[in-house]
């Protein structure tokens with residue numbers, strides 16, 4: 001029995017050893033930089049209500065497979081950093097080609113398991129209310145802009161990696177925290193001033209949903225939705241207005257029904273949907289979303305494509321926006337893509353955000369694939385099998401193409417070579433512009449959603 005348990009532990013950690021999906025290691029002016037595999041990240045977030053300061057102490061266990069200086073990311077200033085108990089510095093450096101910025105620890109590590117400890121403060125998307133001794137805070141993310149995942153708040157790895165995250169939330173300077181949490185993690189109250197939120201080990205840096213509000217600030221509805229798997233899915237919809245929340249509840253159930261019929265059982269413990277202001281689009285998390293009413297269906301589709309199977313990098317991000325937009329446009333089938341070519345999936349391997357032409361060009365490409373697969377049940381038949389087979393796994397464009405070819409028996413070298421890994425198309429003027437489901441939002445607006 002012991003042996004069996006040991007084997008399954010090995011298997012489960014091996015399942016998320018995703019270093020083969022990391023971009024290539026590189027040399028910076030500070031030395032050889034190596035991507036590492038986060039195994040576990042514990043984040044202790046303390047809200048000091050009297051002094052209105054939010055601090056994070058993080059402890060990350062990671063594995064290096066090569067000698068070099070470990071890479072991670074964190075936008076706020078680092079107050080303190082230690083590696084294996086020794087004081088260190090985290091330089092801010094550029095990826096090759098200057099496509100993005102990240103952090104490199106100035107200590108060379110050998111292959112093996114190491115501990116990274118980091119302290120920082122959070123100013124982004126946190127508001128203290130002095131009169132009521134409460135705080136509003138959220139870890140909003142975006143995927144169309146660079147460096148907008150969890151690295152805005154806490155030390156994080158890149159999208160290729162999956163690791164167990166735990167948030168230990170503490171309040172100081174008050175006797176009792178009158179707060180409410182909305183999250184896609186498992187929450188446990190530890191004391192009147194502390195809570196623990198555990199996220200599944202398959203989560204990436206763009207999966208957690210975390211929104212802290214003063215108690216009673218939001219109008220919430222909780223109900224169970226009976227999945228086609230027979231499981232009861234706990235659903236929470238909430239917004240500042242009772243009327244808006246009431247509108248979200250039946251729509252969430254309607255979309256769950258549609259998506260389960262098309263793509264199989266919902267692959268998340270539950271669904272949390274925060275209803276935001278009309279016309280402002282939304283952002284997808286894993287079985288969770290902050291979204292306007294009009295984009296709720298689009299964001300829930302992303303719980304299959306984006307957060308059911310998850311992109312490994314910016315060059316794979318086009319897939320989920322293409323599928324979501326193809327659905328938004330009524331699953332069109334078209335014998336031609338209508339454009340001459342694109343490099344949607346052929347930017348730098350270090351690119352972290354999605355090419356925003358994925359909505360238009362990507363959706364047109366999906367319409368074309370659907371045409372080519374019409375004798376094989378259409379593209380939806382492939383997508384259903386794909387998402388159910390690889391759910392909770394990180395995928396790339398190559399992986400998607402290989403499976404599409406295996407399913408269909410059709411070679412798509414030339415189509416992907418032209419439309420995804422090709423040259424920029426000349427006739428895409430009308431394919432530019434923000435998508436209504438993910439418009440560009442200001443920092444002030446994101447803060448106003450607290």
Ligand SMILES: [Zn+2]
Pocket residue numbers: 298302320321324437438
């Ligand atoms: Zn989208």
